[in-house]
Amino acid sequence: MWRFIGLRTLQAIPVIFIVISVTFFLVRAAPGGPFDDEKAVSPQVRAALEAQYRLDLPMHEQYLTYLSDLLQGDLGPSFNYPGRSVNELIFQGLPITAELGFYALLVAVGIGVLAGVIASLRPNTAQDYVPMSLAMVGICMPSFLLGPMLVLIFGIWLDWLPVSGWGNSQGDKILPSITLGAMYAAYIARLSRSGMLEVMSQDYLRTARAKGLPERVVVVKHALRAGLLPVVSYLGPAFAGLLSGSFVVETIFQIPGLGRFYVQAAFNRDYTMILGTTTFLATLIVVFNLLSDFVAAWLNPRLRYQFSNKQ
Amino acid sequence: MNQTDFGDKPLVRFRLWVLMAVVSLLVACGGESGSDSGLSRVEQGNLDGVMHFGNGVEPEGLDPHIVTGVAENKIVSAIFEGLVTKHPETLEVEPGIAEAWEISEDGLLYTFHLRDNALWSNGDPVTAVDFHWSWQRLLTPELGAQYNYNLFPVVNAEAYANGDIDDFSAVGVTVLDDYTLQVQLRSPTPYFLQLLDHYSTYAVHRPTIEQFGTISDRLSPWARPGNIVSNGAFELAEWQINSHVRVEKSDTYWDADSVRLNAIVYYPTENLVTEERMFRDGQLHTTNEIVLDKIPVYLEENPEVVRIDPWLGSYFYMFNTTRPPFDDVRVRKALAMTVDRDAIAESIMQGIVEPAYALVPPDTLGYYPPETFSYDPEQARALMAAAGYPGGEGFPQFDLLYNTQESHRRLAVAIQQMWQRELGISVSLLNQEWKVYLDNQDNMNYDLSRRGWIGDYVDPNTFLDMYITDGGNNKTGFSNARYDEIILNEAPNTLDRDKRYELYREAERILLEAMPILPVYTYSTKQLVVPSVQGMPSNIMDHINWKYVWLDPEA
Numbered sequence: 001m002w003r004f005i006g007l008r009t010l011q012a013i014p015v016i017f018i019v020i021s022v023t024f025f026l027v028r029a030a031p032g033g034p035f036d037d038e039k040a041v042s043p044q045v046r047a048a049l050e051a052q053y054r055l056d057l058p059m060h061e062q063y064l065t066y067l068s069d070l071l072q073g074d075l076g077p078s079f080n081y082p083g084r085s086v087n088e089l090i091f092q093g094l095p096i097t098a099e100l101g102f103y104a105l106l107v108a109v110g111i112g113v114l115a116g117v118i119a120s121l122r123p124n125t126a127q128d129y130v131p132m133s134l135a136m137v138g139i140c141m142p143s144f145l146l147g148p149m150l151v152l153i154f155g156i157w158l159d160w161l162p163v164s165g166w167g168n169s170q171g172d173k174i175l176p177s178i179t180l181g182a183m184y185a186a187y188i189a190r191l192s193r194s195g196m197l198e199v200m201s202q203d204y205l206r207t208a209r210a211k212g213l214p215e216r217v218v219v220v221k222h223a224l225r226a227g228l229l230p231v232v233s234y235l236g237p238a239f240a241g242l243l244s245g246s247f248v249v250e251t252i253f254q255i256p257g258l259g260r261f262y263v264q265a266a267f268n269r270d271y272t273m274i275l276g277t278t279t280f281l282a283t284l285i286v287v288f289n290l291l292s293d294f295v296a297a298w299l300n301p302r303l304r305y306q307f308s309n310k311q
Numbered sequence: 312m313n314q315t316d317f318g319d320k321p322l323v324r325f326r327l328w329v330l331m332a333v334v335s336l337l338v339a340c341g342g343e344s345g346s347d348s349g350l351s352r353v354e355q356g357n358l359d360g361v362m363h364f365g366n367g368v369e370p371e372g373l374d375p376h377i378v379t380g381v382a383e384n385k386i387v388s389a390i391f392e393g394l395v396t397k398h399p400e401t402l403e404v405e406p407g408i409a410e411a412w413e414i415s416e417d418g419l420l421y422t423f424h425l426r427d428n429a430l431w432s433n434g435d436p437v438t439a440v441d442f443h444w445s446w447q448r449l450l451t452p453e454l455g456a457q458y459n460y461n462l463f464p465v466v467n468a469e470a471y472a473n474g475d476i477d478d479f480s481a482v483g484v485t486v487l488d489d490y491t492l493q494v495q496l497r498s499p500t501p502y503f504l505q506l507l508d509h510y511s512t513y514a515v516h517r518p519t520i521e522q523f524g525t526i527s528d529r530l531s532p533w534a535r536p537g538n539i540v541s542n543g544a545f546e547l548a549e550w551q552i553n554s555h556v557r558v559e560k561s562d563t564y565w566d567a568d569s570v571r572l573n574a575i576v577y578y579p580t581e582n583l584v585t586e587e588r589m590f591r592d593g594q595l596h597t598t599n600e601i602v603l604d605k606i607p608v609y610l611e612e613n614p615e616v617v618r619i620d621p622w623l624g625s626y627f628y629m630f631n632t633t634r635p636p637f638d639d640v641r642v643r644k645a646l647a648m649t650v651d652r653d654a655i656a657e658s659i660m661q662g663i664v665e666p667a668y669a670l671v672p673p674d675t676l677g678y679y680p681p682e683t684f685s686y687d688p689e690q691a692r693a694l695m696a697a698a699g700y701p702g703g704e705g706f707p708q709f710d711l712l713y714n715t716q717e718s719h720r721r722l723a724v725a726i727q728q729m730w731q732r733e734l735g736i737s738v739s740l741l742n743q744e745w746k747v748y749l750d751n752q753d754n755m756n757y758d759l760s761r762r763g764w765i766g767d768y769v770d771p772n773t774f775l776d777m778y779i780t781d782g783g784n785n786k787t788g789f790s791n792a793r794y795d796e797i798i799l800n801e802a803p804n805t806l807d808r809d810k811r812y813e814l815y816r817e818a819e820r821i822l823l824e825a826m827p828i829l830p831v832y833t834y835s836t837k838q839l840v841v842p843s844v845q846g847m848p849s850n851i852m853d854h855i856n857w858k859y860v861w862l863d864p865e866a
Contacts, residue, residue: 084532267746
């Protein structure tokens with residue numbers, strides 16, 4: 001198992017390095033710079049601005065200086081927020097985005113597994129069709145449609161829940177979490193349903209039943225572990241999707257998280273902020289995918305021998 | 312045994328409990344105290360004297376010499392004060408840190424007498440030395456202050472800012488004593504006092520800045536809560552990025568007795584739809600904008616909250632006159648004459664803007680632009696024929712560039728149809744993201760582009776000096792020697808206002824005869840304001856003098 005963990009981790013490092021390098025050069029290739037604005041800037045002022053942010057250095061020097069700062073954990077100053085560093089901005093937005101992602105994940109796993117398992121218990125009946133149809137709708141409906149719809153129904157018409165903010169008023173975390181989690185709940189529902197269906201007809205379960213175990217124990221103790229494997233593997237990509245999906249939800253609900261910073265930075269050509277956030281998120285995603293692989297390998301020992309000759 | 316026939320009820324019930332637990336967790340964790348008394352945030356604010364202000368975008372900073380945006384202005388002007396301020400309704404210049412001043416006969420020498428009781432928020436007195444050092448900072452080349460040109464009317468200021476001279480004592484600002492500041496201008500600049508209410512000319516607290524960095528260090532954290540020292544009616548209390556900025560009434564401010572608000576909270580309400588929801592929900596006293604589509608609804612159901620006022624700004628299109636097809640003035644004029652501006656103002660813009668036939672908005676401090684053309688499709692068609700495109704035949708298809716926004720798109724579509732119908736020419740619409748759009752304009756990589764311009768001070772010069780030859784804001788290729796002569800030389804040296812306006816009219820006539828720009832309409836500000844807000848009257852600069860604002864719970 002350790003060999004598996006070690007080798008998978010080693011594989012991840014070049015991925016992150018490539019992400020950083022590609023992003024570094026790509027953002028500078030985009031037309032428009034951080035200091036372009038409606039009112040023109042004199043050449044002297046522009047030169048002064050570029051000097052302050054090291055943009056007057058040759059490209060390779062900028063790159064190497066950035067990398068050396070990065071290795072010391074310094075992501076640089078934000079171009080758009082004078083006096084604030086990228087580290088600071090990321091760590092301001094991160095807890096909020098993480099909290100949103102966590103609740104969304106709870107919604108996704110809670111509702112998704114529940115719906116999927118229920119559906120798998122009576123396949124091809126109403127108990128199956130209804131949750132799965134709703135799941136299909138959930139997958140197809142984008143968050144920028146679902147969000148405003150929920151706001152209209154629950155926030156304006158029924159006046160049950162607040163329409164924006166995070167932590168400012170009672171219950172304002174519900175709608176964003178549901179909006180973000182809904183699509184993943186739908187995917188997880190379908191995944192858990194098919195996983196459970198595949199597993200329920202396995203021989204070892206028949207053995208368990210033959211031993212006289214109550215069905216509930218058969219399902220929870222034996223079937224779930226294997227049946228939810230696809231869900232566990234999905235959690236890695238789901239997390240990545242939740243992170244990027246949070247940008248839209250944060251904009252809709254005015255949530256001051258990392259996603260909003262990221263989107264603003266892109267539009268403002270805040271190079272250091274874009275790079276810093278991309279690096280940070282890429283690292284998080286890689287780590288999460290690693291963890292999800294490790295958990296899957298723990299659940300399914302056959303996966304641990306990916307790197308050895310034993311099969 | 313039937314695969315599906317097993318105790319699914321206990322299983323389902325168990326899962327349902329889990330789900331309910333999750334949901335209750337969310338509800339419970341979903342935030343701290345809302346208002347226990349059941350009052351909305353706005354109602355509570357009316358009682359407490361706390362104003363909740365929708366401010367558009369998140370402010371980039373609070374250093375008066377570095378920031379450039381409207382959102383930043385609204386905050387900086389609450390926590391800092393300049394030599395002068397402006398009356399909220401008439402925009403007349405009023406004493407600020409300077410309690411009186413004299414201007415010499417020739418309009419070149421200003422002597423400011425600062426009041427002796429103005430204090431910084433840490434108790435230090437505000438003196439003429441502060442302004443002298445602050446102006447040096449604004450003009451320091453390494454700082455890269457984008458609004459440094461506001462001080463260019465001062466003798467040698469431009470040379471110092473461009474690095475041509477490096478001795479600041481050659482610049483025309485002198486400290487006569489602690490409370491007397493003398494300023495020497497290179498030409499009588501009638502709007503100079505107005506410039507002194509612009510945040511770029513405010514004073515900053517030297518010891519604080521030097522505590523955290525050098526005079527030209529943009530990256531220093533001096534303007535953060537806890538570090539910042541300011542001299543205005545309010546002080547910075549809290550700044551949570553992407554959440555809110557809170558300023559509270561300052562007790563060191565020299566005129567604290569006149570200040571009626573206790574606090575202002577600014578929200579970065581970028582998303583207009585969300586902002587309007589927040590307003591409806593009683594979370595904001597004012598919004599930054601109104602979604603165009605909602606205006607008729609509000610005017611019908613709730614007109615007392617709608618505020619639409621003329622704004623000192625122009626919305627126009629600009630031509631790239633350096634290449635075909637718009638290198639021919641006849642073509643440019645033809646296009647200008649076939650835009651039905653009345654229809655645009657009425658149907659597209661919901662009647663909230665005024666059609667424009669010139670660059671400078673009418674009644675800019677008494678200035679009225681000349682009228683050189685009107686809506687005339689017949690003559691336009693004749694011009695097109697004369698230019699070699701009868702009925703639009705042979706006219707190349709071109710791109711109309713605009714930055715991605717629904718209102719720009721709608722306008723472009725309407726105008727596209729007008730040109731197709733009247734002139735038989737075909738336009739394709741090209742929307743681009745803001746920075747890409749700017750980049751294309753800078754590189755003259757466009758045929759026809761949307762443009763907007765808001766005046767920095769109330770004088771025709773703030774618009775007309777865009778179009779001097781090779782001016783950074785020109786971007787059309789327009790160049791006229793007589794125009795340059797008027798704008799750069801004759802007008803700045805003319806003391807009599809009527810004569811100066813005559814010169815400006817001559818210049819604008821030259822501009823409109825060449826038609827490098829296609830005027831469309833004069834801007835309006837549009838916002839939603841709850842009736843309890845007082846002391847925030849309309850003015851064409853969208854200027855708020857926070858000292859005058861207060862909240863009336865009874866209104």
